[in-house]
Amino acid sequence: MFIGGYVSAAGLGLTCPEWPLCPSGVLPNEEYLIEWIHRFVAATTGTLVIATSVASWINKNAGRKIKFTSIFAATLVITQITLGAMVIDLKLHAVLVAIHLGVGILLFAMVLLTTLFAFKITKSTIKAKT
Secondary structure (H helix, E strand, C coil): CHHHHHHCCCCCCCCCCCCCEEEEEEECCHHHHHHHHHHHHHHHHHHHHHHHHHHHHCCCCCCHHHHHHHHHHHHHHHHHHHHHHHHHCCCCHHHHHHHHHHHHHHHHHHHHHHHHHHCCCCCHHHHHHH
């Protein structure tokens, strides 16, 4: 969210006018670097969120809350990627940019909840350690 906010606030949203790659291909020129970093961080984050979701469904010990929040997060990642592409294709349409930000905040909340549910310390865990 930080790098996306920086790209937006600095007016760099269309420095790389093509999606998913910049005109220079996989490795960017200096003029596309910040937007390329945003896309790279987003792709890495998306991959990790989807991997977490898959892992939560494979793990038989994962609770319903973890499964729900991780699946919801994976759905939001796909939505976020689609919105990001639309934002570029429609030349930073204000409504889409706002929705893109809102989905990003909701995605952050779901990832945070998944993490909190995964590392929840119960009273029995605390008693067992003392």
